[in-house]
Amino acid sequence: MLQKKLNIKAVICISELVPKIKVDAIKALGAKVAIVGKNQEEATYNALQMEKEEGMRYISAFDDPLIIAGQATTALEILEQNPNTTTILAPVSGGGLMSGVAFAAKALKPDIQIIGVTNNSEPAIYSSIKAGKIVQVGETESLADALPGPISHNNQYTFKMCERYVDDILLISEEQIAQAMAFSLLKEKQVLEGGGAATMALLLKDEYVQNFGENTVAICSGNSVAMDTLLKITSTHKKFINQNF
Structure with a gap:
């Protein structure tokens, strides 16, 4: 939604366990999807690495x-x-x-x-x-x-x-x-x-x-x-x- 309406880059990091219907829904909103790791923790680690390396801001799906x-x-x-x-x-x-x-x-x-x-x-x-x-x-x-x-x-x-x-x-x-x-x-x-x-x-x-x-x-x-x-x-x-x- 941020990327679509405000032209702000958004990358959603998810694990391999997330079903395709949710992946498609995220893409439909304009965000990029990074499918990384076998669980939520591995996907979170990838997101935190992107924050450091690419200067993006990490936003937790729940702990925020x-x-x-x-x-x-x-x-x-x-x-x-x-x-x-x-x-x-x-x-x-x-x-x-x-x-x-x-x-x-x-x-x-x-x-x-x-x-x-x-x-x-x-x-x-x-x-x-x-x-x-x-x-x-x-x-x-x-x-x-x-x-x-x-x-x-x-x-x-x-x-x-x-x-x-x-x-x-x-x-x-x-x-x-x-x-x-x-x-x-x-x-x-x-x-x-x-x-x-x-x-x-x-x-x-x-x-x-x-x-x-x-x-x-x-x-x-x-x-x-x-x-x-x-x-x-x-x-x-x-x-x-x-x-x-």
């Missing part, structure tokens, strides 16, 4: 005050539209959305419950909070490609903010993610990528719903999924969805 502030407006909209909200569920990866939402929501309503949701494969923020320090995780291929992957030891904001303001982070499986994507399309007529369906996956489990209460808001953020992939997932899980919901 302005990114966090922008994400925080989601909580402002939620509480403006429904002041009685008691629980907000949000997907969590590097923590930009999660920390922004948690900070803003708690500032306006200190007793609100903030729950993060991530997949159970290499959950960086979850593992780090459990350990009380940033721990390194790997990054594996997932339907929720936006969720797994490491956060840097140099993390300045999101780890501490999530540790302070998020009440709990719950894990979901690949199977639950697939079911939520199918449910969203079949029952809600919504196209959601794996990361965007993470909170929906949690709501499909009765034991969690009972704890959250009626005024629960689930942030379903992201619809960048190839239609052939989504239709295949939906076809596989259609019988289960129709029988149970």
Whole structure:
């Protein structure tokens, strides 16, 4: 967008795990794409090298005050539209959305419950909070490609903010993610990528719903999924969805 509207050079460094549909979307906005490394950390290292060698400014996808502030407006909209909200569920990866939402929501309503949701494969923020320090995780291929992957030891904001303001982070499986994507399309007529369906996956489990209460808001953020992939997932899980919901 910067390159297209302001004629500012933008290079987005991503790993080999990022699906083609997202790569194409980035290119369509006018940015250049550098596909480097097998995980987010290797792509980040490449971006930092470009900053040194080419005089560009590095902007983290999540660990940046302005990114966090922008994400925080989601909580402002939620509480403006429904002041009685008691629980907000949000997907969590590097923590930009999660920390922004948690900070803003708690500032306006200190007793609100903030729950993060991530997949159970290499959950960086979850593992780090459990350990009380940033721990390194790997990054594996997932339907929720936006969720797994490491956060840097140099993390300045999101780890501490999530540790302070998020009440709990719950894990979901690949199977639950697939079911939520199918449910969203079949029952809600919504196209959601794996990361965007993470909170929906949690709501499909009765034991969690009972704890959250009626005024629960689930942030379903992201619809960048190839239609052939989504239709295949939906076809596989259609019988289960129709029988149970």
